[in-house]
Amino acid sequence: MTSLHQELADAAGWLWPAMLHQLWQAAWLSALAWVFCLLAKRASAKTRYWVWLLASFKCALPAVVLALVASSLNLQAPWPASAVSHSSTRAIAKFPFTNQRCDAGS
Numbered sequence: 001m002t003s004l005h006q007e008l009a010d011a012a013g014w015l016w017p018a019m020l021h022q023l024w025q026a027a028w029l030s031a032l033a034w035v036f037c038l039l040a041k042r043a044s045a046k047t048r049y050w051v052w053l054l055a056s057f058k059c060a061l062p063a064v065v066l067a068l069v070a071s072s073l074n075l076q077a078p079w080p081a082s083a084v085s086h087s088s089t090r091a092i093a094k095f096p097f098t099n100q101r102c103d104a105g106s
Contacts (some may be wrong), residue, residue: 026058030058030059033051036048036051037051053059
């Protein structure tokens with residue numbers, strides 16, 4: 001058990017600083033994108049869209065890589081079956097001014 005604990009401690013020694021560095025970079029890039037879009041009001045909407053899209057990719061890329069690594073290692077987060085009831089998995093929308101009902105879960 002000690003060796004597993006040591007391996008986890010070693011992994012945390014490089015993983016947490018890398019995660020904080022990623023968050024710091026994403027925060028700065030998002031702030032720069034926001035300032036750019038504020039200053040470039042005369043730029044086309046297409047340009048501002050691509051700036052925000054690139055900032056979004058910077059934020060989403062580590063989560064995608066983590067999900068791919070977890071799926072390749074066959075890691076699954078346990079989810080208790082009692083936490084999700086049958087009624088919470090079905091969405092019901094009632095349209096105003098009509099008697100129609102749309103059941104999204106069925």
